[in-house]
Structure formats: C-alpha cells, structure tokens
Amino acid sequence: MIARGRIFLAGVICVSLAACATVPRGPDPQAVRDAIAARMMRDIEVLASDEFGGRKPGTPGGEKTIAYIVDRMQQIGLQSGTNDPGSAWRAPVELVSTKPLNHEITVRTAKGASVLPIASSAAFSLSSRVLIDGVEVVFVGDGKGQLVDTELVGRIVVVTQSNSDPDVRETLFAARPAAVLTVVADSVALERERGQFQRERLLLTSEDSNNLSAFVTNEAFSNTLPDGEWNRLLEKASRENFSHEMLAATIAIDVHSTRREFTSSNVIGMIPGQLPGSGAVLLMAHWDHFGECAPGTPDPICNGAVDNASGIALMLELAAKLQLNGPHDRDIYLLATSAEESGLLGAKSFVDAPPIPLESIVAAFNFDTVAVAPAGGPFGFIGEGQTPLDDVVREAVREQGAELGSREYAQSFLRRHDGWTLLQEGVPSVLVSTAFASEIVLGPYLATNYHRPTDQIEGLELGGAIDDLLLHETLVKQIASTQSYPASATLPSQ
Incomplete structure (x- = not known):
C-alpha cells in the first residue's frame, strides 16, 4: 500500500511538472505591431523629410522619391513590374505644367472698344500664348439650351454662370469654340474662378488642350455693351426655348502663360505568382505631394507625412510580408503613382498604358492617408457596392473583430482616390481604411493639416494604419489564391 501510494504521488508530481513546463507561444501581438510601426516610420521619416522637398513631380524631390521607392522594392526582393525591359521599375508619366502670367480682353461694339479691367476679368490657357482677335460672339444664356455645334465652332461663346451645373463649360468646349467667356455674378465669384485656374496646373500631355477660358463680372461686361443691351439679352435668355443669339460685337483675347513639359514616373514592382494566366492583385498608393506650397513662410514645404508617405510605407511593409509568405498563385503588383494630387494623373497614365491587361486584375487595393485613426476602430469601405469584393472585404473585417463605419461618409471619397x-x-478597385470610417476620425486632420505644411510626422497615428495592413494581408493572401478566390471569368495570358 505504501509503495503504491508513493508511485501514485510520483505520477501526480510528474503530471504537475509537465503542466508547469514552458509552453512555446507565438510572437507577442503588441511586439509585432511595434515592429511594424518602427519599419513604417523609417520610410515615412525619409519620404516626409525636407530633403525630399514635398515630393512634387518634376522636381529633385520627386526624383529622390522615385529612386527611394525603387530601392526599397529591390531591398524587399520584388521584381520590376513594368514588363518593359527598356524601362525597368519606372513607367513614364508625361506631364505638362502651366501657370498663367497675364491677359487682356477687349470688347468691340458700335460704341467703341473697351478693355476689361484686370480686376474684373480673367483668362486662362494651357498654351504659352493664345491670341484671338475679331472673333464673332454668340450668347447662349446659361448654356443649357438646345445648341448645334456649328453655331459655336470657331466663335467666342458667352455664357452666364450656372452654379447648378459645373460641367456646362466642358459641354460647350466639346463644340470647339475659340473660347468660352463666362459672365459671373460679382468679384467674389470671379475670385473663386481665379482660385481654380490661377495656380500651377499639371495635366497629362495626352489631355493637353487649346481650351481658352475667360471670365468677367456681370457689371464689367454690361459696361462694354450699348446701354440696356445686356439686360435685354438676359431677359431673352430667361424665356423658354432660348438657345442662342449672335451679338453685334467682337472680342479679342490675349493670354500668356508659362509652360513646361516633363516626364515623371509611376513605380511598378511585382511579386510573381506561380500560376501564370490566373490574374493579378494590384496594390497602389500615390507618392506625390505639393512641394513648396507656402513660399515666403518659415516652413514652406508641404511634407505630406500622412498624405501620402504613410500610404507608401504601408504598401511597402505589406509587400515585404507577402513576399516572405509566398509564393502565391496570382501575381501581386505594386503601383506607386505620380501626380495624384493634380487629378489622379499617374493612375490615368497607368490605365492608358497598363503593363498587364486591365481585365486580368481581379482586385485592386489603394492606400491613401492611412496614418490618422487609432487602433481598434471601424473601417471605412470606399467602393462598397461597386465591385464583387464586398463579401470578402466584409468577412475579413469581421474576422479582425471590427466593423464597417459610415457608408455615406466613405462613399463621399469615391471619386477622389486613384482607385x-x-x-x-x-x-x-476599393479603398478600405480605418481613416475613412467617419468624419469624427478624418475630419480633424482635414481641417488642420491636410495639404498644409503642418502635415508632419509628429501628427502621425499608426494604430489604425497597422490595422489596415493586417486586414489587407488577409485579403490579399485570400484573393491571390485561386482556391479561395477563383477567377470569375477566363483571364488572358500574361
């Protein structure tokens, strides 16, 4: 009995000791997040430094940015994704920069020639100089009447400003007039138009146009015409079925601008998949910002730490994780776009000359302005309801123990990002980020630091950005697998 009791006691001790033995555990989640934050911060500190000058396309800082991203993609172990041996890593983005210098507008009527005061008028063109003189003038009211192109082509079209339809001028320009002169209500409305056109503008050279836009206040234009003529025209334009009337006047417009054509670059890398022809997943973030946006001030540089050094840093960190965890079935492309701030121009250039057929991209995820939200918050889902990705995104959000934020708020940014x-x-194409979950999250940044020199690394919040990264790691792994995310259609060979 005693012997058996000792044996039993020894067995209990052995079991207890085994239970107390150290059990191998996975990495500490907070330590993982801290390491991610440190690596992202290293990239952000470089990209948002004064040395990079605000990352404006066509500047030395822009070139430094492109070179840095190429170097980082190579360090991660990516391959060039341009699929162009003559232009590895860099896909050219052909741009034209213009900025107005001066203008003169002269109206000639039976009562004589009148030069519109500079303070009451404005004129803008993308060309170095445009001079039109002695051109017929046609008045179209608010421009919404039934117009025939032959009534407008080659003439100066005078239109009253329509606040309800900002696309009227573009519709008129489609008829190839010599110019569109918009009569605005007052000097306040004129200054709004100056704000749209007066600053330097970037466009793709493929979108370059000879459109000549001119503006004049209601009072100034009325003063150039015979007494009562402008009021008569406005009254006639208010009638139903009004379309146009030729004026007994000619107008001369002389516009001068600075103009510079140059080549910027998108940077494209890739993680090759193991199943050629199965499609591709695209990750994207814009690298550009505004350069020196506040000249003459103590801090003139818009460094763009949040917008969008943080998005580039997230994309690079995600690429490093995906490269380490590969191979994946599908190719994974990384696209760092130029000139997003000037109208999504780098993304448009990519669409115009994609390195792979656009129809082979089964999903695209954009990263923009991510370093705003704290950890553990909801996700904004820009593009919800627009693609077949809804279910997989919602499920990934649920698996992360989170939920979606305000759909209405997220969708207000749908047309404002590269995707x-x-x-x-x-x-x-979608953008899923904690930063766009609600106005409560993003609003303070937009009101204080957005597109300002104060967008510095001191204001970064990486908690939500790391949530974004972990969510997209799950999403991309799933979508890059042909088993977990089969292609919905036969894809072309790549």
Whole structure:
C-alpha cells in the first residue's frame, strides 16, 4: 500500500511538472505591431523629410522619391513590374505644367472698344500664348439650351454662370469654340474662378488642350455693351426655348502663360505568382505631394507625412510580408503613382498604358492617408457596392473583430482616390481604411493639416494604419489564391 501510494504521488508530481513546463507561444501581438510601426516610420521619416522637398513631380524631390521607392522594392526582393525591359521599375508619366502670367480682353461694339479691367476679368490657357482677335460672339444664356455645334465652332461663346451645373463649360468646349467667356455674378465669384485656374496646373500631355477660358463680372461686361443691351439679352435668355443669339460685337483675347513639359514616373514592382494566366492583385498608393506650397513662410514645404508617405510605407511593409509568405498563385503588383494630387494623373497614365491587361486584375487595393485613426476602430469601405469584393472585404473585417463605419461618409471619397480611375475601366478597385470610417476620425486632420505644411510626422497615428495592413494581408493572401478566390471569368495570358 505504501509503495503504491508513493508511485501514485510520483505520477501526480510528474503530471504537475509537465503542466508547469514552458509552453512555446507565438510572437507577442503588441511586439509585432511595434515592429511594424518602427519599419513604417523609417520610410515615412525619409519620404516626409525636407530633403525630399514635398515630393512634387518634376522636381529633385520627386526624383529622390522615385529612386527611394525603387530601392526599397529591390531591398524587399520584388521584381520590376513594368514588363518593359527598356524601362525597368519606372513607367513614364508625361506631364505638362502651366501657370498663367497675364491677359487682356477687349470688347468691340458700335460704341467703341473697351478693355476689361484686370480686376474684373480673367483668362486662362494651357498654351504659352493664345491670341484671338475679331472673333464673332454668340450668347447662349446659361448654356443649357438646345445648341448645334456649328453655331459655336470657331466663335467666342458667352455664357452666364450656372452654379447648378459645373460641367456646362466642358459641354460647350466639346463644340470647339475659340473660347468660352463666362459672365459671373460679382468679384467674389470671379475670385473663386481665379482660385481654380490661377495656380500651377499639371495635366497629362495626352489631355493637353487649346481650351481658352475667360471670365468677367456681370457689371464689367454690361459696361462694354450699348446701354440696356445686356439686360435685354438676359431677359431673352430667361424665356423658354432660348438657345442662342449672335451679338453685334467682337472680342479679342490675349493670354500668356508659362509652360513646361516633363516626364515623371509611376513605380511598378511585382511579386510573381506561380500560376501564370490566373490574374493579378494590384496594390497602389500615390507618392506625390505639393512641394513648396507656402513660399515666403518659415516652413514652406508641404511634407505630406500622412498624405501620402504613410500610404507608401504601408504598401511597402505589406509587400515585404507577402513576399516572405509566398509564393502565391496570382501575381501581386505594386503601383506607386505620380501626380495624384493634380487629378489622379499617374493612375490615368497607368490605365492608358497598363503593363498587364486591365481585365486580368481581379482586385485592386489603394492606400491613401492611412496614418490618422487609432487602433481598434471601424473601417471605412470606399467602393462598397461597386465591385464583387464586398463579401470578402466584409468577412475579413469581421474576422479582425471590427466593423464597417459610415457608408455615406466613405462613399463621399469615391471619386477622389486613384482607385476611381481603375474602377471606371471595370477593374474591381476599393479603398478600405480605418481613416475613412467617419468624419469624427478624418475630419480633424482635414481641417488642420491636410495639404498644409503642418502635415508632419509628429501628427502621425499608426494604430489604425497597422490595422489596415493586417486586414489587407488577409485579403490579399485570400484573393491571390485561386482556391479561395477563383477567377470569375477566363483571364488572358500574361
């Protein structure tokens, strides 16, 4: 009995000791997040430094940015994704920069020639100089009447400003007039138009146009015409079925601008998949910002730490994780776009000359302005309801123990990010980020630091950005697998 009791006691001790033995555990979650934050911060500190000068395309800082991203992609172990041996890593983005210098507008009527005061008028063109003189003038009211192109082509079209339809001028320009002169209500409305046109503008050279836009206040234009003529025209334009009337006047417009054509670059890398022809997943973030946006001040540089050094840093960190955890079935492309701030131009250039067929991209994820929200918050889902990705995104959010934020708020940014350009071409493209969950999260940043020199690394919040990264790691792994995310259609060979 005693012997058996000792044996039993020894067995209990052995079991207890085994239970107390150290059990191997996975990495500490907070330590993982801290390491991610440290690596992202290293990239952000470089990209948002004064040395990079605000990352404006066509500047030394822009070139430094491109070179840095190429170097980082190479360090991660990516391959060039341009699929162009003559231009590895860099896909050219051909741009034209213009800025107005001066203008003169002269109206000639039976009562004589009148030069519009500079303070009451404005004129803008993308060309170095445009001079039109002695051109017929046609008045079209608010421009919404039934117009025939032959009534407008080659003439100066005078239109009253329509606050309800900002696209009227573009519709008129489609008829190829010599110019469109918009009569605005007053000097306040004129200054709003100056704000749109007066600053330097970037466009793709492929979108370059000879459109000449001119503006004049209601009072100044009325003073150039015979007494009562402008009021008569306005009254006639208010009638139903009014379309146009030729004026007994000619107008001369002389416009001078600075103009510079140059080549910027998108940077494209890739993680090759193991199943050629199965499609691709695209990750994207814009690298550009505004350069010196506040000249003459103590801090003139818009460094763009949040917008969008943080998005580039997140994309690079995600790429490093995906490269380490590969191979994946599908190719994974990384696209760092130029000139997003000037109208999504880098994304448009990518769409115009994609390195792979656009229809082979099964999903595209954009990263923009991510370093705003704290950890553990809801996700904004820009593009919800627009692509087949809804279910997989919602499920990934649930698996992360989170929920979606305000749909209405997120959708207000649908046309304001690079993914919109791809979405228009049928590419399933979304932006999912804690930063866009609600106005409560993003509003303070937009009101204080957005597009200002104060967008510095001191204001970064990486908690939500790391949530974004972990969510997209799950999403991309799933979508890059042909088993967990089968292609919905036969894809072309790549």
